Amino acid sequence: MLAVNWxxxxxxxxxxxxxxxxxxxxxxxxxxxxxxxxxxxxKWLEGNESVDESLDSFDIVDWPR
Known part of the structure; x- marks a missing residue:
């Protein structure tokens, strides 16, 4: 079951x-x-001006850097 979940x-x-x-x-x-x-x-970004917008542009070929 664990393998199916993963x-x-x-x-x-x-x-x-x-x-x-x-x-x-x-x-x-x-x-x-x-x-x-x-x-x-x-709610979650309030006061956090250092959000890295590039994190949403990764593809599997870019992982890990």
């Missing part, structure tokens, strides 16, 4: 074996679906 999380994250290939996490789409009004981001 496999599912990898598949969802887009880092596991994927027969379709080329899937990427689309941050803008997810933000529009789940935080359209920006309340979540405002």
């Amino acid at each position: 496999g599912n999380w990898q598949y969802i994250a887009g880092v596991g074996v994927d027969p379709r290939g080329g899937r990427h996490f689309n941050l803008e789409k997810q933000t529009g679906l789940y935080d359209a009004d920006g309340l979540y981001q405002d």
